[in-house]
Amino acid sequence: xxxxxxxxxxxxxxxxxxxxxxxxxxxxxxxxxxxxxxxxxxxxxxxxxxxxxxxxxxxxxxxxxxxxxxxxxxxxxxxxxxxxxxxxxxxxxxxxxxxxxxxxxxxxxxxxxxxxxxxxxxxxxxxxxxxxxxxxxxxxxxxxxxxxxxxxxxxxxxxxxxxxxxxxxxxxxxxxxxxxxxxxxxxxxxxxxxxxxxxxxxxxxxxxxxxxxxxxxxxxxxxxxxxxxxxxxxxxxxxxxxxxxxxxxxxxxxxxxxxxxxxxxxxxxxxxxxxxxxxxxxxxxxxxxxxxxxxxxxxxxxxxxxxxxxxxxxxxxxxxxxxxxxxxxxxxxxxxxxxxxxxxxxxxxxxxxxxxxxxxxxxxxxxxxxxxxxxxxxxxxxxxxxxxxxxxxxxxxxxxxxxxxxxxxxxxxxxxxxxxxxxxxxxxxxxxxxxxxxxxxxxxxxxxxxxxxxxxxxxxx
Numbered sequence: 344x345x346x347x348x349x350x351x352x353x354x355x356x357x358x359x360x361x362x363x364x365x366x367x368x369x370x371x372x373x374x375x376x377x378x379x380x381x382x383x384x385x386x387x388x389x390x391x392x393x394x395x396x397x398x399x400x401x402x403x404x405x406x407x408x409x410x411x412x413x414x415x416x417x418x419x420x421x422x423x424x425x426x427x428x429x430x431x432x433x434x435x436x437x438x439x440x441x442x443x444x445x446x447x448x449x450x451x452x453x454x455x456x457x458x459x460x461x462x463x464x465x466x467x468x469x470x471x472x473x474x475x476x477x478x479x480x481x482x483x484x485x486x487x488x489x490x491x492x493x494x495x496x497x498x499x500x501x502x503x504x505x506x507x508x509x510x511x512x513x514x515x516x517x518x519x520x521x522x523x524x525x526x527x528x529x530x531x532x533x534x535x536x537x538x539x540x541x542x543x544x545x546x547x548x549x550x551x552x553x554x555x556x557x558x559x560x561x562x563x564x565x566x567x568x569x570x571x572x573x574x575x576x577x578x579x580x581x582x583x584x585x586x587x588x589x590x591x592x593x594x595x596x597x598x599x600x601x602x603x604x605x606x607x608x609x610x611x612x613x614x615x616x617x618x619x620x621x622x623x624x625x626x627x628x629x630x631x632x633x634x635x636x637x638x639x640x641x642x643x644x645x646x647x648x649x650x651x652x653x654x655x656x657x658x659x660x661x662x663x664x665x666x667x668x669x670x671x672x673x674x675x676x677x678x679x680x681x682x683x684x685x686x687x688x689x690x691x692x693x694x695x696x697x698x699x700x701x702x703x704x705x706x707x708x709x710x711x712x713x714x715x716x717x718x719x720x721x722x723x724x725x726x727x728x729x730x731x732x733x734x735x736x737x738x739x740x741x742x743x744x745x746x747x748x749x750x751x752x753x754x755x756x757x758x759x760x761x762x763x764x765x766x767x768x769x770x771x772x773x774x775x776x777x778x779x780x781x782x783x784x785x786x787x788x789x790x791x792x793x794x795x796x797x798x799x800x801x802x803x804x
Contacts, residue, residue: 353669356662357758360407367393373721381800382717382785384726393724394764395756399692401447401605401612402756406657409609409650416646421637425645425652429615432652436587436659437564437594439617441624443631444641444648448565448603449474451616453634455561455601456482458626460525467515468528469507470494470535473734473794475528475563475601480739484525487515494536495747497686497697502577504539505532505570507549521556529597530563531570535730537750538566538671538690540573543581543592550596559620562597568607569691572664587659599623606692609654609757613647671755673762677769683776686750693754696772698731702782707732707745709784713801715751715775718782723771727753733787734796 368376368391380386384397395402417424430442445451452475460466462483468475469490476486489511493501507529516524527549533539553560571589575581581589594600599618604610616631618624628638635642643651657663668691675689684700698712705711712731719725731749738744753768775782789800 353666355666355758356660357406365393366390368724370721373724377717377720381789382713382803383796383799383801384716384720384728385797386800387720387726391724392720392726394760394768395726396693396753396768397726397728399606399754399756400603401610402759403605403609403611404756404758405609405611405650405654406758408657409653412649412653413646416644416649418645421639423639423645423648425648426639428652429648432655433615433617436590436655437567437600437617438591439594439600440619441617441621441627443616443624443627443638444643445614445616445631445635446642447605447612448563448601448614449478450635450642451601451603451614452478454627454630455599455616455623456484457630458623459559459561460484464523464525465515465519466525466528467507467512469505469530469541470533471735472530472534472563473736473796475530477793479528487511489515489527490533490536494533494539497537497684497695497700497748497750500688502540502573502688503542503545504536505530505541506545507541509548509552512549512552516556516558521558524556524558526559526561526598527553528561528563530565531593532566532573532691534566534692535734535746535748536690537686537695537748538569538692539686539688540570540577540691542578543574543589544578546593546596559598560596562594562600563602564594564600565603565606566691567593568658568664569668572668573691575661585659586661586664590659604651604654607658608651609658610647610651613643613651615641667757670760670762670765674753674755674765674769677765678772681769681773681776683769683772686748693752695730695748695750695752697749698729698751699749701751701776702779702784704780705782705784707749708743709804710787710801711784712749712751714782714784717785717801718775719751719771722775723767725753725768725771727751729796733799736793736795 376391456478460482467489493499494504604613684697686695702711712729735744785801
């Protein structure tokens with residue numbers, strides 16, 4: 344009898360040279376730790392975490408080539424050779440003309456917002472991101488969500504839920520005028536929607552519209568290579584194109600970018616702002632000295648820029664992206680086998696569990712996603728994070744935003760964990776799901792002024 348194989352298995356395109364030993368804890372120890380952390384997984388000590396899926400930001404494993412590049416770091420205060428290697432990599436693979444390095448993505452967001460936003464201007468985007476929106480608002484801008492409606496439905500199977508709704512964008516221009524639009528911010532693999540990509544077809548249509556109205560497109564390219572992977576896999580006409588080619592095409596349709604290199608570029612710290620506008624570049628080169636450091640290091644060590652230049656190249660390897668997204672898909676399929684409600688289709692950098700469907704007995708004011716993240720940790724030592732009402736924060740009047748999506752993000756760092764770790768994660772979520780009806784919510788007992796999800800504290804109801 345012939346063996347029936349419905350889908351070929353894949354393996355990581357690397358092997359391990361070094362391992363980091365993990366600490367295991369008892370349930371009693373984990374309950375104590377989460378209480379001391381105010382039921383906020385951001386406030387846990389990493390030594391008390393078994394499998395850390397809090398974020399994919401700066402938690403990736405670097406390659407031997409990146410570690411080798413570390414030793415070549417030119418730590419000169421001005422004119423570092425490492426800066427010019429980074430600049431060359433960005434020119435070669437992304438195509439932007441001018442580059443300003445920053446300590447991480449939010450440094451780039453801060454500088455760009457101050458330069459490009461005038462008080463009272465609108466900044467449309469394909470769903471908000473926490474730090475991006477804060478910097479836009481601090482600069483006097485007003486964020487407007489113009490993502491397609493399908494993105495707000497965790498069960499909708501639209502393959503490109505990161506797309507911009509052109510009708511929403513057109514309505515904004517009709518009401519306020521193009522001169523009141525600072526720029527359109529376009530995020531690759533939209534984080535808050537569950538790591539959902541936009542299509543090249545949509546990007547081209549957005550480019551045509553914005554060019555007609557004189558509106559710049561600023562690309563949040565934090566996960567651009569993952570977005571390119573989904574275009575390659577899902578969009579007609581791109582199956583024969585490489586990730587590298589698709590990434591360059593994406594960048595060519597935009598006017599500038601901010602990048603947290605701690606994600607796709609496979610480093611532990613770093614970012615940059617890029618632009619094709621010489622005037623914006625000149626202003627950024629002045630502001631970076633105030634906030635980050637000289638324009639040839641931007642708050643980074645030379646070794647960090649060396650590693651980033653290598654990581655940019657490695658991120659565009661088709662085999663790397665196939666394995667990276669494949670591991671996320673594997674965890675998503677395991678979750679669905681256990682009946683756990685997740686955002687579908689599976690996105691690029693993690694699994695997003697629908698906390699409203701998981702804990703329907705809790706109102707949004709009882710913080711179901713925050714509650715679920717704490718419960719997962721207490722069960723297994725797996726650290727996840729909330730992406731719901733806590734992350735959404737408050738408006739200018741001090742009122743809570745009530746996002747349609749109330750999610751727990753299981754974010755998978757690149758080149759860090761094995762499939763066996765994913766099995767442990769899925770089984771933990773399944774065990775918590777079995778006793779979901781007994782779970783109580785939380786109340787917030789401390790709230791910082793900005794980005795409250797990082798430092799807020801809670802107690803059980």
